[in-house]
Amino acid sequence: MYEIDTDYLIVGTGALSLSFADSLLEYSDAHITFVDQHPKPGGHWNVAYPFVTLHQPSATYGINSMSLGDDLIDTDGPNKGYYKLATGTQVLSYFEQAMQQRFIPSGRVSYFPMSKYQEGTNGEHTIVSSISGKKTRVNVRRKVVDGSAWTASVPATHKRKFEIADGVRLTTPGKLPEAWITDAKPPGHYVIMGGGKTAMDVGVWLMNMGVEASSISWVRPRETWLINRASTQPGSQFAGNSIGWQLEQMRIGATATSGDEIFLHLEKHGHMFRLDQSSLPSKFHYPTISEGEVDLLRQIKHIIKIGRVSLIEPGFLHGLDGDAEVPVDSLFIDCTATAAKRSAVKPIWEGNRITPAILQVPLVSLSASIAGFIEATFESNEEKNALAMPIQMTDTPGDYPQAMLGNVMNRMLWSKNPAIMNFLNSARLDPAQRMKHAMANVSESVRHDAGQIRNATIAALPNLQKLAAKNHAAENKIPD
Known part of the structure; x- marks a missing residue:
């Protein structure tokens, strides 16, 4: 059996795994080994349908160190007037380029595609090739990173x-x-x-x-x-929509009595759609x-x-x-x-295992890049977990206040940590930082609305906590 040494064994090469590893590569001297069942990096994009596109802005997807997309505006079709949507082929090519031009040339990355990870009863780590059957034992000096936790169906x-x-x-x-x-x-x-x-x-x-x-x-x-794509576009020309999207969430978050009420308010202000306007969505x-x-x-x-x-x-x-x-x-x-995938949240750092989770819903890439930076920068698991509160993915409108609350609480944690703030200030994946840079070219009214977000967020926190607790009790059938 072949045998190799590595600092981090990362299972999977999807967006989450590569974003995490990108920060490790940038902020530590660690050696990284990837193992993935697919023939190319990119996770589920390997088996996506041919006409799939990325429905979120390319600016918030991928790895921090490499841009995705060409920043062109569609001039026809149903996406007319918005940034072009990266196709599945483009996304898969992007991740392959990241592996071949960013990770492997570093000299600190080993990559095992078309292979499966096996963990023995005594904690040994083995990579098995799905093509040759060759087994490679991996001596992990630091930690195993379970990037498969967010494998999409x-x-x-x-x-x-x-x-x-x-x-x-x-x-x-x-x-x-x-x-x-x-x-x-x-x-x-x-x-x-x-x-x-x-x-x-x-x-x-x-x-x-x-x-x-x-x-x-x-x-x-x-x-x-459904989120209105106009409210998620980057750049100063769309700043009024994106600022309004953030502000109206917090304004209604301060007074709403349910998740449904939040969504109806956002629909009224043009930030949400529903296909059947006679039916109240449950998802x-x-x-x-x-x-x-x-x-x-x-x-x-x-x-x-x-x-x-x-x-x-x-x-x-x-x-x-x-x-x-x-x-x-x-x-x-x-x-x-x-x-x-809606699964129970647990600490990201447990012993010698790391399970990256969402820290800013629904931004998987940003969340993983922050977790990778925290791993590279701080010492104990206790310190790391205190800086990263996992957020559960939503399923129903009732789950949304908890997601809003989680996003705010993590931002508040990070705002008090100079190292994380320095990281975020240059993070390509962070919409908040992109918006700050765009503010120099917006109207006075948009700048005024942006200035209202902080106070609106503080005002919304008590009610969001109340709504989140109410939803948790209902899900777990806890009596009043």
Whole structure:
């Protein structure tokens, strides 16, 4: 068996792992070893559907030391007027470039793609190649970093939770563009399964490919709130939207009696959408979308709400809350995988293991880069954990006050630490720092609103704590 030594063994090469490692590489002299099951760095982007795009600004994704995207504005299509969305191919190429031009040339990184990590009963660490079967024992001098904790479930790899009868045509988003290869007769009707961002991407893509909205049915067990992409754009030209987005969250956070009330307020001020304005959404996983995409998706009128689907037969769907009929020649598209993982929070640093977590929801890359900097800069696990409070990903609107509170509390912790503030002042991934730099070119009214955010945040804290405690009690059925 081969044997190597390393300071940090990092499991996974997705955005979280690479962001964490980027800070380690910059602020320490540590040697890093990556092990990943995919052929290229980039995690789930290796198996993403071909027409996927990054729905958040490229400025807040990737690694701190290398820009992503070309900073061009779309001039047509549903994203017109906003920064271009990095495609899945571009994101995957970006991560490969980071590995080949940033990490490996440092001389302090080893990379094992197409390999699996095994931990023995006695704590030994082994890398097993999925191609050759070769085993490599890793002597870890410092810590194991579990970057797989945020492995996304994607349509190409997830296990569906419903049965299909003989004669049902079912596919995944990734196989839709392969229709020209099979030369099969186009289906007379399409049925999109799932209510998340993947399903929305499929709906937009189908209509851009010429499919009439009347030829699409959409199974949406739960409605979701959607962030207006205009409110997340970087740069001074969008500062009024992004400042308003932050300010209105805190203004309503001070008086709201529920998460629903927060979202309705943000919708009123143009920062949130819902596809069905007659229904109050029960889900929120931070999807970001343009008004142009919303207008397209609202053209799909046949929305099926029968709860979670259990069985599909030719022409029929059976759900927990009823049945629905669709054309017999329908092609069903399974978009039911979810990239948002809601798991119990725990300390990031435990013994000789690090499990990076979200510190600024939903900014995974920024959160991991901060955790990597803390690991490289501070000594004890106790000191590190005191500087990084993990935040649980939201599932429902009721979870949102806790996420808002967590974001604020971590910012308050960091504001008192000169080392972390120096790091953030030059952090490409931090929207707050980008906004500070953009303020020199904004109007007086926008500058005035920006000056109100701090006081509004302080005023919102007591009520956010109250709402978070109320939601926690409801989730855990704790009596009043």
